[in-house]
Amino acid sequence: MTLTLTGCGSGSGSDGEVTLKLIAADYGDSRSNGSQHYWDQLARAFEKKNPDIKIDVQVYSWTDVDKKVENLVKDGHAPDLAQIGAYADYAAKGKLYSADELLSIPTQADFTTSLAEAGEYHRVQYGMPFGASTRRLFYNKKLFAQAGITAPPQSWNDIARDAQLLKAHGVKMPFALPLGPEETQAETLMWLLSGGGGYTDSIGKYRIDSRENIKTFNWLKDDLVGKGLTGTDPAKLNREDAFQAFTEGKVGMLNGHPTLMKQAEDKGIDYGTVELPGINGKAKATMGVADWMMAFKQGGHRAEVGKFLDFVYSAKNVEEFSGEYGLLPVTTSASQAMLADDKYSKLHGFLKQLATAEFYPANKTSWPMVSKTIKARMGAAVGPRGNPAGVLTDLQNMADTADNAAQ
Incomplete structure (x- = not known):
């Protein structure tokens, strides 16, 4: 589901309202279950609890999404958040917030250890795992x-x-x-x-x-x-x-x-x-594979981005996303919930391997x-x-x- 991007970078309304821009990849295999539906529902639920923060999400196919973010950053219009395939280049150029600058301690500590380590550049975590799978x-x-x-x-x-x-x-x-x-x-x-x-x-x-x-x-x-x-x-x-x-x-x-x-x-x-x-x-x-969430410094809304990410990575939301798209949860709490639920029994074999899986050297x-x-x-x-x-x-x-x- 490729949507036309009309503007990028975050903004603040006259009443102090902040709009965060998120570019995300599409995990759906049809228009009916595209990721835009997931993000729209999640954004509305977050905005209901945080009326001063609006979330503007544009979803692109995996064929296009990495290049889209690359072009936006190159043009000086980095989104606040990007959920794409690689983070290391942006981390190396000093364009990203580190995870500990954004997330609450419980949220960051909840990431599966192997995934958190795979998201490190020079031993600092910049890539926050979003979707994962094993083979x-x-x-x-x-x-x-x-x-x-x-x-x-x-x-x-x-x-x-x-x-x-x-x-x-x-x-x-x-x-x-x-x-x-x-x-x-x-x-x-x-x-x-x-x-x-x-x-x-x-x-x-x-x-x-x-x-x-x-x-x-x-x-x-x-x-x-x-x-x-x-x-x-x-x-x-x-x-x-x-x-x-x-x-x-x-x-x-x-x-x-x-x-x-x-x-x-x-x-x-x-x-x-x-x-x-x-x-x-x-x-x-x-082999393990992870996709990454990252937050760009350019917009400057560190606190608002952190609040949204704490919401995104709640156990309930991580489990629902993973179950919808046949992926593995990236947090310990959601993984334990999935392992305890017979509804996901066919994923259990993949999930039990995640802790010891080896990843691409994406750092x-x-x-x-x-x-x-x-x-x-x-x-x-x-x-x-x-x-x-x-x-x-x-x-x-x-x-x-x-x-x-x-x-």
């Missing part, structure tokens, strides 16, 4: 039964064996591996984690060309793609298309996030989910460039002429250069 392996129960598979995979060997059985029974994509340009950085991180590696080490330095990461992509190239178990060229398969194929019953297994559950149920797919398999058992961690201003390059390169690395070690080494060198330039 699990999805499998088609009907296809598994037809292939004689009695239990979901727990290790890479299980994946390869099950994929061979699915292939033998005519499944078009035994394991869907979306390494196309849409979201390759996500699929890559899931596999790196399952192989005991990741994008960075324990102190936040890039380690893209680690021995573990090279081993992981060699296995994907030789034991999955090379044996025809992905059914299509991973470099040409986007996540959206992989999800679509799963909902059409053409995919045996794939890595997915909570939104895929509703998509599969709507198409009558009987599916199951398990923790990501690793080399010799469950992966050391799963690095170099990450957008690194992510863009991963999208462009990793799909070809597992192809017939691919060279995983060479690609990962090139990525490491590029990442180090970008990281050093950002210091």
Whole structure:
């Protein structure tokens, strides 16, 4: 739901009334459940309790929202609040309030620890988590039964064996591996984690060309793609298309996030989910993804912004938003409420993983460039002429250069 923005920056009316401008991303999959409805209801409820503060929300698609905020900031018309995909660039340029300048102590302390830490730039929290998700392996129960598979995979060997059985029974994509340009950085991180590696080490330095990461992509190239178990060229398969194929019953297994559950149920797919398999058992961690709320200093309404955010992050509001859009709560109080509610039982497996999930290095201003390059390169690395070690080494060198330039 993309609305036309007629003005930006906050303002004060003649009677002392303050209007806060918020640019937000759309989580809905149709006009009827677009995020504008959520924000309008939330804003009206807040204004009823705080008649001297008005909230003006404009919602944009994920395709447009980050660029919209970037252009507004560049033109000197930063919104008071933005709920988008990345915060580090703005924090590095001193444009954001820190979380402790805005939120009450109970509100800030309520953030899930792993998410709060992922929102830090130079050990100060500027990014306030808004929506979160983790990843699990999805499998088609009907296809598994037809292939004689009695239990979901727990290790890479299980994946390869099950994929061979699915292939033998005519499944078009035994394991869907979306390494196309849409979201390759996500699929890559899931596999790196399952192989005991990741994008960075324990102190936040890039380690893209680690021995573990090279081993992981060699296995994907030789034991999955090379044996025809992905059914299509991973470099040409986007996540959206992989999800679509799963909902059409053409995919045996794939890595997915909570939104895929509703998509599969709507198409009558009987599916199951398990923790990501690793080399010799469950992966050391799963991937977590968070979107971010941030507050710009330009408008100067720190107190009003803080009051609104305390309202936004109340347990009731966080739980309602997460439940509406199939996301995970970003606060401890809302997470506990969701875990205690059987209505959300299918999200419980994803939610229990959140505390130990590993996130993109979004606190690095170099990450957008690194992510863009991963999208462009990793799909070809597992192809017939691919060279995983060479690609990962090139990525490491590029990442180090970008990281050093950002210091």
